Amino acid sequence: MAEKTTDPDAAALSQEEIDAEIAAIHGDYRAQRDAGGVVETNARLNFPPYRSSLLRHPTKSLHHADPEDIELHSPAFGHRDVSPLEADLTLQHNGEPIGERIIVTGRVLDGDGRPVTGQLVEMWQANAAGRYMHKRDQHPAPLDPNFTGVGRALTGPNGEYSFTTIKPAPYPWKNHHNAWRSAHIHFSLFGTDFTQRIVTQMYFPGDPIFDLDPIYQSITDQAARDRLVATYDHSVSQHEWNTGYRWDIVLSGSNRTWAEEDEEH
Amino acid sequence: MKLTPTPGQTVGPFFGYALPFAGGEDLVDRTHPDAVRLHGTVYDGDGVPVPDAIVELWQPDQRGVIPQEPGSLHRDGYTFTGWGRAAVDATGHYSFTTMEPGSTGDGVAPYFLLTVFARGLMDRLFTRAYLPEAAAAVDQDRLLSSVSEERRGTLLATRDADGGLRFDIHLQGELETVFLTYPNTPQFTGPQG
Numbered sequence: 516m517a518e519k520t521t522d523p524d525a526a527a528l529s530q531e532e533i534d535a536e537i538a539a540i541h542g543d544y545r546a547q548r549d550a551g552g553v554v555e556t557n558a559r560l561n562f563p564p565y566r567s568s569l570l571r572h573p574t575k576s577l578h579h580a581d582p583e584d585i586e587l588h589s590p591a592f593g594h595r596d597v598s599p600l601e602a603d604l605t606l607q608h609n610g611e612p613i614g615e616r617i618i619v620t621g622r623v624l625d626g627d628g629r630p631v632t633g634q635l636v637e638m639w640q641a642n643a644a645g646r647y648m649h650k651r652d653q654h655p656a657p658l659d660p661n662f663t664g665v666g667r668a669l670t671g672p673n674g675e676y677s678f679t680t681i682k683p684a685p686y687p688w689k690n691h692h693n694a695w696r697s698a699h700i701h702f703s704l705f706g707t708d709f710t711q712r713i714v715t716q717m718y719f720p721g722d723p724i725f726d727l728d729p730i731y732q733s734i735t736d737q738a739a740r741d742r743l744v745a746t747y748d749h750s751v752s753q754h755e756w757n758t759g760y761r762w763d764i765v766l767s768g769s770n771r772t773w774a775e776e777d778e779e780h
Numbered sequence: 781m782k783l784t785p786t787p788g789q790t791v792g793p794f795f796g797y798a799l800p801f802a803g804g805e806d807l808v809d810r811t812h813p814d815a816v817r818l819h820g821t822v823y824d825g826d827g828v829p830v831p832d833a834i835v836e837l838w839q840p841d842q843r844g845v846i847p848q849e850p851g852s853l854h855r856d857g858y859t860f861t862g863w864g865r866a867a868v869d870a871t872g873h874y875s876f877t878t879m880e881p882g883s884t885g886d887g888v889a890p891y892f893l894l895t896v897f898a899r900g901l902m903d904r905l906f907t908r909a910y911l912p913e914a915a916a917a918v919d920q921d922r923l924l925s926s927v928s929e930e931r932r933g934t935l936l937a938t939r940d941a942d943g944g945l946r947f948d949i950h951l952q953g954e955l956e957t958v959f960l961t962y963p964n965t966p967q968f969t970g971p972q973g
Contacts, residue, residue, distance in 0.1 A: 556966055557967075558788055558789060558903055560901070560903060562902060565900070568901070568902055570900070570951070571830065571900035572902065575956055575958075577905075577967075578927060579963075580960040580961070580962055581922065583884060583885070584846060584885060584888075585838065585840055585846050585884055586893065586962065588846050590847075591847075591850040591851075591852070592850050593850030593851065595850055596853035597853065626783050626785055635853075639795065641794075651796070701792060703799065709893060710962040712836075712895055712906075713785075714789065714897055714903075739784075742786050764786050765786045766785060767785045768782075770962060770964055
């Protein structure tokens with residue numbers, strides 16, 4: 516095997532070599548799980564097929580901390596921070612963006628199944644040609660002057676959120692030769708506890724690139740990977756207007772007790 | 781009902797037009813009489829600065845009161861919301877203008893909470909930056925006293941000549957920062973090395 520390089524512009528290995536690395540890691544995982552081992556629910560911090568993770572993952576165990584007062588709370592965001600218009604990415608310019616108009620909607624819940632209400636959801640994405648409005652994205656696909664690709668919303672009383680946007684396209688990256696990312700939307704979420712903070716990515720069902728994408732495959736368990744894939748929902752599609760996707764997001768459980776929450780309200 | 785949390789994913793390289801916002805790194809105005817700079821560099825396992833990381837800050841005020849004031853995304857110049865967000869620059873350096881936190885209770889030395897995101901980092905990392913003075917009273921803090929002596933220093937900010945606070949973050953390597961995990965937080969699995 517070629518020397519492992521973490522240079523983001525290296526594009527050294529072939530897709531076949533990366534595929535073999537992924538298959539070996541997933542095979543080892545399934546064997547230990549089937550032998551009664553741990554079921555993984557997260558991305559691995561160290562996932563060598565994603566070359567940039569090699570020098571950027573901690574090698575020592577994370578240190579267990581009992582959450583203190585401040586970690587049981589979260590920064591607060593309100594309607595002063597977020598305009599309702601920010602949830603519609605197709606309205607941010609004078610003209611209509613190019614591409615398939617979609618609505619992405621769902622609920623944000625905590626690990627105990629409680630809706631996470633009034634919390635900030637941020638999202639960002641590439642345009643319908645697979646290009647970000649970012650000066651360092653030099654992929655030669657067109658920029659859309661009517662699409663920035665950034666949205667914000669506050670979750671509603673049942674934890675619901677909804678974004679109107681354009682379906683992003685896959686795009687090339689230089690992790691290896693002919694490397695392409697599955698189409699995705701980045702999501703950033705806050706819970707009621709500081710400890711619930713998460714950044715993740717939502718994917719689209721049936722993407723042909725899933726098997727080839729080391730970032731998506733960094734989650735070794737298929738059931739866990741499936742949690743990042745939205746569902747096409749025809750009831751969210753609208754006549755002559757948009758197609759619809761549903762994606763629920765689960766944060767970790769709150770470390771705060773109900774009694775403490777009662778005191779605050 | 782117990783639900784399995786959604787897995788995290790890397791913030792990727794192209795958050796620059798989405799997450800940072802005007803004044804995000806200024807929790808107070810730099811002319812505030814108690815303003816202090818909290819800054820540092822994010823390093824990878826080779827000791828090379830990470831140019832595409834972003835750091836979030838969350839802290840109590842000087843009296844140890846935890847702010848619950850909304851308004852963080854549009855700074856009004858007055859409200860201390862306790863929260864900030866700063867992308868590193870091309871040399872991996874982040875900088876916040878803030879106030880020093882107070883203790884939130886007995887057995888708690890004052891600290892800043894930091895959340896670290898970066899391209900190549902698959903999930904966010906949590907850590908705490910303690911004020912340098914905590915070094916003299918380690919036994920009185922629950923967390924610091926639970927960290928081995930050889931790694932404890934990675935949780936302590938150092939004092940600049942101008943009174944500012946420096947806190948470097950090492951994602952990996954000999955000086956790897958102590959990163960925290962909490963009850964209910966999904967545990968990382970798989971080989972770490």
